[in-house]
Amino acid sequence: MATAELAGKHLVLGMTGGIACYKIAELTRLLTKAGATVQVVMTEAATQFITPVTMQALSGRPVYTSQWDARMPNNMAHIDLSREADAIVIAPASTDFLAKLAHGMADDLLSTLCIARDCPLLVVPAMNRQMWQNPATQRNVAQLRADGVDVLGPDSGPQACGEIGDGRMLEAAATYEAIASFFSSKILSGRRVLLTAGPTFEPLDPVRGITNRSSGKMGFALARAAQQAGADVHLVAGPVALETPWGVFREDVQTAQQMHDAVMRSVADADIFIGVAAVADWRVDHASEHKIKKTAGRALPSFTFVENPDILASVANLPHPPFAVGFAAESDNLELHGEEKRVRKNVPLLIGNLGPLTFGLDDNEVILFEAGGATRLPRADKLTLARALIAEIAKRLPDTSLIR
Numbered sequence: 001m002a003t004a005e006l007a008g009k010h011l012v013l014g015m016t017g018g019i020a021c022y023k024i025a026e027l028t029r030l031l032t033k034a035g036a037t038v039q040v041v042m043t044e045a046a047t048q049f050i051t052p053v054t055m056q057a058l059s060g061r062p063v064y065t066s067q068w069d070a071r072m073p074n075n076m077a078h079i080d081l082s083r084e085a086d087a088i089v090i091a092p093a094s095t096d097f098l099a100k101l102a103h104g105m106a107d108d109l110l111s112t113l114c115i116a117r118d119c120p121l122l123v124v125p126a127m128n129r130q131m132w133q134n135p136a137t138q139r140n141v142a143q144l145r146a147d148g149v150d151v152l153g154p155d156s157g158p159q160a161c162g163e164i165g166d167g168r169m170l171e172a173a174a175t176y177e178a179i180a181s182f183f184s185s186k187i188l189s190g191r192r193v194l195l196t197a198g199p200t201f202e203p204l205d206p207v208r209g210i211t212n213r214s215s216g217k218m219g220f221a222l223a224r225a226a227q228q229a230g231a232d233v234h235l236v237a238g239p240v241a242l243e244t245p246w247g248v249f250r251e252d253v254q255t256a257q258q259m260h261d262a263v264m265r266s267v268a269d270a271d272i273f274i275g276v277a278a279v280a281d282w283r284v285d286h287a288s289e290h291k292i293k294k295t296a297g298r299a300l301p302s303f304t305f306v307e308n309p310d311i312l313a314s315v316a317n318l319p320h321p322p323f324a325v326g327f328a329a330e331s332d333n334l335e336l337h338g339e340e341k342r343v344r345k346n347v348p349l350l351i352g353n354l355g356p357l358t359f360g361l362d363d364n365e366v367i368l369f370e371a372g373g374a375t376r377l378p379r380a381d382k383l384t385l386a387r388a389l390i391a392e393i394a395k396r397l398p399d400t401s402l403i404r
Contacts, residue, residue, distance in 0.1 A: 007035030017045025129165030177246030186230030
């Protein structure tokens with residue numbers, strides 16, 4: 001997470017009653033770490049689950065709980081608290097509070113503040129699965145969406161009551177991602193992005209295989225940046241230990257052939273294809289069905305290799321291809337090899353890693369190769385660089401991308 005991602009943003013963080021209040025401590029930490037100022041407002045029910053003292057310590061600001069709070073010079077906290085806010089976020093948002101918002105009720109500080117606001121409102125529902133599925137709750141949520149309120153979640157999984165299902169509040173990190181996405185410029189709104197990331201793994205036998213050092217960090221950062229820019233993102237990921245970015249559809253694969261097949265199944269729906277994955281060029285012709293044993297005196301095993309399909313070239317040479325972007329990881333002479341690869345793959349834009357291979361590192365420096373020449377971007381952390389690359393891609397999209 002870039003430390004200044006929400007720099008200059010002021011958020012009113014409203015907390016209602018629910019066990020998920022414990023998640024808001026971590027959410028507040030993430031928001032303030034990202035540069036936002038956070039003004040916490042709690043309902044009386046919320047104070048039964050976590051104390052105002054805790055939230056004051058985490059936010060660094062006094063917490064408001066009563067509409068009769070006299071700390072405001074005009075005694076109008078319900079007006080003044082929202083006037084400088086870039087958004088109000090209600091997390092957790094209880095069943096009761098969603099109903100209040102949907103019907104315009106204003107009987108405490110937080111509900112009155114929401115009704116009197118002139119800034120966006122985001123709600124993060126948290127409740128039992130039956131409460132979430134209740135027709136009344138679904139009507140209220142539909143009404144809130146119709147009123148322009150952003151509903152983030154809920155998630156599905158184990159709940160405090162011991163049941164499993166929809167209604168669970170998003171985890172703090174996912175809630176943070178959704179808030180950060182809300183504030184991002186939607187330069188790819190309406191676009192569909194298909195993206196590959198990570199390494200591939202080509203088996204030699206059931207336990208061994210050929211792979212590479214790609215961590216997937218750059219591809220996952222690009223998926224996150226594209227989603228935050230408003231795109232519908234389909235991420236085809238090789239074997240990596242990374243969490244799926246908020247709002248991104250992820251499809252896991254292992255081999256280059258599986259990655260190729262996944263891409264070709266979905267590419268007809270894509271406006272943009274970004275091939276970030278470090279795909280193996282070759283695979284063993286016939287992997288062993290059983291583990292290859294090491295036996296004294298036995299000859300070393302030998303393998304016959306066959307070439308894997310070229311995913312980027314396959315996409316770029318379709319009759320009606322999406323805007324195709326490739327990546328090149330070279331150990332020497334990037335300027336020569338990068339442009340040569342762009343022409344050979346028949347792509348309008350190829351991004352080359354500058355300098356030594358950057359697998360596993362948290363920052364990078366790249367050169368953009370295109371028909372008009374090469375452009376160098378300064379070294380940055382991978383998320384900052386991903387946002388810059390998404391902006392560069394957006395500038396180069398043809399007007400016909402949406403109507404292919």
